[in-house]
Amino acid sequence: EVQMLESGGGLVQPGGSLRLSCAASGFTFSTYAMSWVRQTPGKGLEWVSSISASGSATDYADSVKGRFTVSRDNSRNTVYLQMSGLRAEDTAVYYCAKDNKGGYSYAYGDYWGQGTLVTVSS
Amino acid sequence: EIVLTQSPGTLSLSPGERATFSCRASQRLSSSYLAWYQQRPGQAPRLLIYGASSRATGIPDRFSGSGSGTDFTLTITRMEPEDFAVYYCQQYGSSPRTFGQGTKVEIK
Numbered sequence: 001e002v003q004m005l006e007s008g009g010g011l012v013q014p015g016g017s018l019r020l021s022c023a024a025s026g027f028t029f030s031t032y033a034m035s036w037v038r039q040t041p042g043k044g045l046e047w048v049s050s051i052s053a054s055g056s057a058t059d060y061a062d063s064v065k066g067r068f069t070v071s072r073d074n075s076r077n078t079v080y081l082q083m084s085g086l087r088a089e090d091t092a093v094y095y096c097a098k099d100n101k102g103g104y105s106y107a108y109g110d111y112w113g114q115g116t117l118v119t120v121s122s
Numbered sequence: 123e124i125v126l127t128q129s130p131g132t133l134s135l136s137p138g139e140r141a142t143f144s145c146r147a148s149q150r151l152s153s154s155y156l157a158w159y160q161q162r163p164g165q166a167p168r169l170l171i172y173g174a175s176s177r178a179t180g181i182p183d184r185f186s187g188s189g190s191g192t193d194f195t196l197t198i199t200r201m202e203p204e205d206f207a208v209y210y211c212q213q214y215g216s217s218p219r220t221f222g223q224g225t226k227v228e229i230k
Contacts, residue, residue, distance in 0.1 A: 035219075037167075045167070045210055045221040061218050095166055108157045108214045110178065112166040 002026040002111040004096045009116030012086055016120070020081040022096030022113055030054075030074040033099035035109055036081050038092035038118075048094070050104035051079060059104060064090075086120045093117050124149050124213050128222035134230040141198040143225045145211035150191050155215030158187055158196045161224075162207045170209075171196065201227070 008020040022034070035050040049070040050059045058070050067085040072078065079096060094116050097109030125148040135141055145156070154174035159167035169178040171187035174194055184199045198205055206229055211222040 044223050045212075047219040047221070050219075059217055100172070105217075106153075106155055106214060108155075108169070108172050108212065108219075109167075110169050110172070112168070114166050 002098060004098065004111065004113030006094065006096050006113045006116040009094065009118045011119045011121065013122050014087060014120055016086050017082070017084040018086065018118060020083065020094055020096075020116060020118070022079045022081075024077045024079070024096075024098065027098065029077040031102055033102055033104040033107055034070075034072060034079040035097045035099055035104065035107075036070065036079075037095045037097055037109065037112075038090075039095065039115070040092040046092075049081065050099065050107070052104055053102035057104070083118070086118075088120050091118060091120045123218055124151070124216060124220050126211050126213060126220055126222035128209075128211060128225050130225060131223070132226045132228060134228050135201050136230045137201050137203055139201050141196075141201055141205070141227060143196040143209050143211075145189075145194045145196070145222050147192045147194070147213060151194075151213050151215045153215065154190050154194075155213055156187075156189070156194050157212045157214060158185075159210045159212065160205075160207050161210065162204075167210065 005023045036048040051070045069082040096113040098111045099107040100110045127146045129144045156174045158171040161167045175187045208224045
């Protein structure tokens with residue numbers, strides 16, 4: 001069974017940093033791209049970042065470019081999202097999703113984790 | 123960035139009724155790179171449809187997708203109690219991937 005388990009969310013002050021992790025199981029992790037998507041009540045679902053199966057290519061939404069970094073450890077079946085310079089508008093539930101293929105172009109998320117809540121507030 | 127507009131915002135239906143959701147793209151989607159997701163309260167989105175009309179693994183055949191270009195439709199032939207949820211469309215043909223704002227289906 002394909003599963004993703006996110007962790008690392010919590011309360012952080014504006015300007016602070018947080019690292020999210022997503023542990024995957026039930027599929028050959030190293031052959032699929034992975035993505036992060038966030039959800040807020042006000043803005044709905046927003047794609048944040050994707051990383052290719054090998055980790056050699058990454059893509060970011062303009063809203064997080066330069067502040068967030070996606071990476072993966074294929075030996076640990078884990079993808080990470082390092083978030084810095086956090087703002088109130090980054091408050092959201094962050095979901096990790098398995099993409100349907102190795103490259104993230106023309107790919108969609110076919111399995112999603114349950115999400116982890118990030119709250120940016122003083 | 124491609125903007126997806128879903129309608130209606132809310133749909134009130136009874137179990138057994140047919141549901142039809144619309145998703146309109148601001149630009150033509152090449153090769154029908156459009157997906158539909160279902161999100162129940164407190165749960166993550168679940169993939170229903172990809173490529174505009176292909177059902178994902180394990181999705182019942184009462185769910186179907188259609189459309190091309192800029193206009194896409196999700197149809198549920200007969201609403202089951204577990205189908206009352208929020209439905210999102212998403213395009214994945216260009217970066218950034220974008221989502222519609224969702225259609226909520228509530229029990230009449």
